[in-house]
Amino acid sequence: MIKKSGFKIILILAFVAIITFLHFSANRDNFHLHSIYQHLYYIPIILAGFWFGLQGGIITSLGITFCYVFYSSSHPVHESGLYAEMIIYNIVGIVTGFLSRMEKNQREKSEKTAEDLRKAYQKLQTTLEQLTRADRLAALGELSAGLAHEIRNPLGSIKGAIDILESEFDNKNQKKEFIDIIKDEIDRLNGLVSEFSLFAKPKDPDIREADVNEIVDSVIRLTTNRAGQQKVSIVPELGEGLPYFFVDSEQIKQVLLNTVINGIQSMPDGGNLVIKTTETNSSIKISITDEGVGIETEKLSRVFDPFFTTKENGTGLGLSISYQLIKKHGGEIIVSPNPDRGLTFTVQIPIKYTNE
Ligand SMILES: Nc1ncnc2c1ncn2[C@@H]1O[C@H](COP(=O)(O)OP(=O)(O)OP(=O)(O)O)[C@@H](O)[C@H]1O
Ligand SMILES: [Mg+2]
Structure with a gap:
């Protein structure tokens, strides 16, 4: 962007310098030639106004006026012609700059409207x-x-x-x-x-103050044995000093158990399963990242659908139940593929419970 502006400034300066040079070096008596050079000055003025708005137009027209005054001191120019030309240079600079600024504002407005529309569409x-x-x-x-x-x-x-x-x-x-x-x-x-x-009929949550890391700890205790049998290591990355949040611990435990067990099942050849807890935007965030086989992109959006399963003995209810339980807490659960392999499930629950 800066490179582009620099090039434009150099181009305008070069235009002014060349025209001024030709103007000065032309035969004093060749009025036609002088008149042509005089009018050629409009090109850099218009370009500057167009590219750099009002400011660019005015600075360039003033600079050219200065060159023109300098020129007229050594060349015979009719005084009224001199003033008229100087005024017109500046008017052209101001008008072009003004129009270009209006056009820019308009363009920015339409770009913003298009962006707002895109966001609204996505939300819809x-x-x-x-x-x-x-x-x-x-x-x-x-x-x-x-x-x-x-x-x-x-x-x-x-x-x-x-x-x-x-x-x-x-x-x-x-x-x-x-x-x-x-x-x-x-x-x-x-x-x-x-x-x-x-x-x-998911039960209404029995909301009490709870410590997310304690919930995660108990989920790890319940699943370590199963993970070990499959050479999966559960790696806790628990945030320090996290605030208590208001949840039904048993329900959150169940959600985490579902996702952790899914994660373990997705790594038949072993690997790491990272459970991370953090605080973000007045919410507690728990992410479960596996290094498993993942799932095809077209199936990813279906994992929360009831009865969607790719397992021989799966019911396909684990994640849809989890989805409902988290919704009842006013939170959300999402899934995204990892850059290298496996999936990350992220659960985000507001610290303060609000009945939806
Ligand atoms: N960590 C994961 N990696 C890859 N695929 C996953 C993962 N978690 C869920 N899935 C996919 O989502 C589907 C639905 O998961 P869900 O837990 O709802 O049901 P399930 O595990 O198949 O059966 P169950 O009801 O016994 O849990 C799974 O069958 C699997 O295809
Ligand atoms: Mg499951």
């Missing part, structure tokens, strides 16, 4: 996405609640029946193994139903 897009997601969540929530209810009752009956049947087989009986399989599967289904219910 995000709101629309959130609304669609909320809509889908509500519809799926109702469906899940209905399903959970319908499944839980027959499951209870099956469990009761199996308990009765079990008493008829002793441990040596080979068929006892089938009873155990049925019981395990019932437990698995019950777990699934509980997740469905949680997703359908």
